[in-house]
Amino acid sequence: MTHSAAGARHAPEHARPAPDPRRWAALALICLAQFMLILDVTVVNVALPDMAADLDLGRETLTWVVTSYTLCFGGLMLLGGRLADALGARRTLLAGLALFTAASLITGLADGAPVLLGGRIAQGTGAALLSPSALSIVTTTFHGAERNKALGVWAAVGGSGAAVGVLLGGALTDGPGWQWIFYVNVPVGLLVLAAVPALVAARAPQPARLDVPGALLVTGGTGALIYGLVEAGDSGWAAPATLVPLAGAALAYALFTVAERAGRAPLMDLRMFTRRPVLAGAFLMLTATALLIAFFFLGSVYLQHLRGFSPLRTGLFFLPVAVATGAGAHLGSRLVGRIGSRPTAVAGMAIAAAGTVPLTRLPDAGGVYTAVLPGFAVASLGIGAVFVTATTTALAMVEHHEAGLASGVVNTFHEVGGSIGVAVVSTVAASGIERGTADGFTDAFTTCAVAAALGAAVALGLVPRGKPQTTGGPHVH
Structure with missing residues (x-):
C-alpha cells in the first residue's frame, strides 16, 4: 500500500495555514543543525588515532567514542519525538541544540577518557532531542508539493x-588538531540558537505521555549489549565480563517488551514489527548502517595505524567511498521503482558482500589504492542502494497513518546499527589493532562479508515483493 502526504494537497485551501514567509530560511537553518548531527557520526573516525595518542586511549575506549554517540542518538530518539509533542517542537529543538553545542565544547576540551566519553554521551542526547524536533518542524511548516521539496532537501543534507x-575530520585533525572536530560545532550551534526564535514559529504543544522507563530500558539494554561485544575482544566470549552484560541486555530487552505492551503510551508500538515492510526496512537499515560505519572505523585505524596515512590523506581516501554510497543511493532509488524492493535489496547486499571480499586479504604493504580502495567503493555502492530500499520499503508500503511510527523505528535502527557494527568489528579486529598487524583487520572484514551475504539471503525471504512509490512522508536521515 502506497502512502503519501498527498492528502494535504486535496484539503480545502482555507483548512491550511497561510505559508510562513520565513519557511525556506527556517529550513536552511534546521538543515544546518541536522547536518552537524550527521557529521558527528563519521567525523570522529578519522581522528581516532590522534585521540588515542594524545589521551592514551585503548581499543575499548576508541570504540566507545563512536558508539556512545550513536547509542544515545538512536536509543533516545523516540523519547525526543514525544518531548517535541509535549513541550513544543521549537522548545525541544532549542534545548537539544544547546545541549549538543555545550557538549561539543566539553568534548573538545577533554583531557582524558571520562570527559571525552561524557561529552559524546551528552552530544548524542542532544541529537536525540534535536533531530525529531527538527523533522517535526519541517513537516508542519511545509504543505503539499512544497513539503516534498523540503523533505528532499532534508534527506540530501x-x-x-x-x-x-x-x-572535514581529516582536514581538522591534520590542521589545528582533533579537538576542532568538536569545536567547529560551537559557533554553528550558537548561530542557529540565536536565529531559530526569529525564523521558526512556536506552536502549541500537544498532550503527550512520556515513556521514560521504556527509553531507559532500550538504551540501557543496547548499551549493555555493546559493552559485552566490546569486552569479548579482550576477555573472550565465554568470560563472565562478556556474558554478564549480554545477559543484562537480554533482560533489559525483555522488560522493555513487557513495559511497551502494558504501557498506555508506549515509546515504540511493537505491533509495527508485525508489519512486514517495517520489519524488513528496520533489518536493512540496521545491517547497512552497521556495515558502513564499521568500514569507516576499520579503514581509518588500518590506514593510519598500519599504513602511516595522515588524517587528511585518510579523509581524502574515503571521499570516493562516500561518493559511491551516494551514487548507490541514487541508483537504488531508480531500481526500487523499476524492479521492486526485494531484488534491489538482495542485489545491494550481494554487491556489498562482493566488494568486501578483497578486503579480507588486506596487505601489510603495497598499493592501498589498487588493493583496498576498489573494494571499499564497490561495497559502499551496494550499501547505498540498501539504504534507499530500507527507507522506501518501510515508509511506502504501510498505511499513511502509520508512516510516522515506521519512520521512528527505521531512524532508531539507523543509529543503533552503527553502534553495534563498530562494537562487533572492534572486537574481531582487536588483535590487529593492538599488535599493529593486518590479521585482525582481515578477520573483521571477513565478518562484514559474511554479514552482507547473510543479509542478502534474509532480504530474499523478508523484503516484500512490489514497487513502493516514494512520496512526501516522513524521511529518515
Whole structure:
C-alpha cells in the first residue's frame, strides 16, 4: 500500500495555514543543525588515532567514542519525538541544540577518557532531542508539493553528512588538531540558537505521555549489549565480563517488551514489527548502517595505524567511498521503482558482500589504492542502494497513518546499527589493532562479508515483493 502526504494537497485551501514567509530560511537553518548531527557520526573516525595518542586511549575506549554517540542518538530518539509533542517542537529543538553545542565544547576540551566519553554521551542526547524536533518542524511548516521539496532537501543534507564528515575530520585533525572536530560545532550551534526564535514559529504543544522507563530500558539494554561485544575482544566470549552484560541486555530487552505492551503510551508500538515492510526496512537499515560505519572505523585505524596515512590523506581516501554510497543511493532509488524492493535489496547486499571480499586479504604493504580502495567503493555502492530500499520499503508500503511510527523505528535502527557494527568489528579486529598487524583487520572484514551475504539471503525471504512509490512522508536521515 502506497502512502503519501498527498492528502494535504486535496484539503480545502482555507483548512491550511497561510505559508510562513520565513519557511525556506527556517529550513536552511534546521538543515544546518541536522547536518552537524550527521557529521558527528563519521567525523570522529578519522581522528581516532590522534585521540588515542594524545589521551592514551585503548581499543575499548576508541570504540566507545563512536558508539556512545550513536547509542544515545538512536536509543533516545523516540523519547525526543514525544518531548517535541509535549513541550513544543521549537522548545525541544532549542534545548537539544544547546545541549549538543555545550557538549561539543566539553568534548573538545577533554583531557582524558571520562570527559571525552561524557561529552559524546551528552552530544548524542542532544541529537536525540534535536533531530525529531527538527523533522517535526519541517513537516508542519511545509504543505503539499512544497513539503516534498523540503523533505528532499532534508534527506540530501543527511546523505551528504557522511561524505563531508570524513573529509572535514581529516582536514581538522591534520590542521589545528582533533579537538576542532568538536569545536567547529560551537559557533554553528550558537548561530542557529540565536536565529531559530526569529525564523521558526512556536506552536502549541500537544498532550503527550512520556515513556521514560521504556527509553531507559532500550538504551540501557543496547548499551549493555555493546559493552559485552566490546569486552569479548579482550576477555573472550565465554568470560563472565562478556556474558554478564549480554545477559543484562537480554533482560533489559525483555522488560522493555513487557513495559511497551502494558504501557498506555508506549515509546515504540511493537505491533509495527508485525508489519512486514517495517520489519524488513528496520533489518536493512540496521545491517547497512552497521556495515558502513564499521568500514569507516576499520579503514581509518588500518590506514593510519598500519599504513602511516595522515588524517587528511585518510579523509581524502574515503571521499570516493562516500561518493559511491551516494551514487548507490541514487541508483537504488531508480531500481526500487523499476524492479521492486526485494531484488534491489538482495542485489545491494550481494554487491556489498562482493566488494568486501578483497578486503579480507588486506596487505601489510603495497598499493592501498589498487588493493583496498576498489573494494571499499564497490561495497559502499551496494550499501547505498540498501539504504534507499530500507527507507522506501518501510515508509511506502504501510498505511499513511502509520508512516510516522515506521519512520521512528527505521531512524532508531539507523543509529543503533552503527553502534553495534563498530562494537562487533572492534572486537574481531582487536588483535590487529593492538599488535599493529593486518590479521585482525582481515578477520573483521571477513565478518562484514559474511554479514552482507547473510543479509542478502534474509532480504530474499523478508523484503516484500512490489514497487513502493516514494512520496512526501516522513524521511529518515
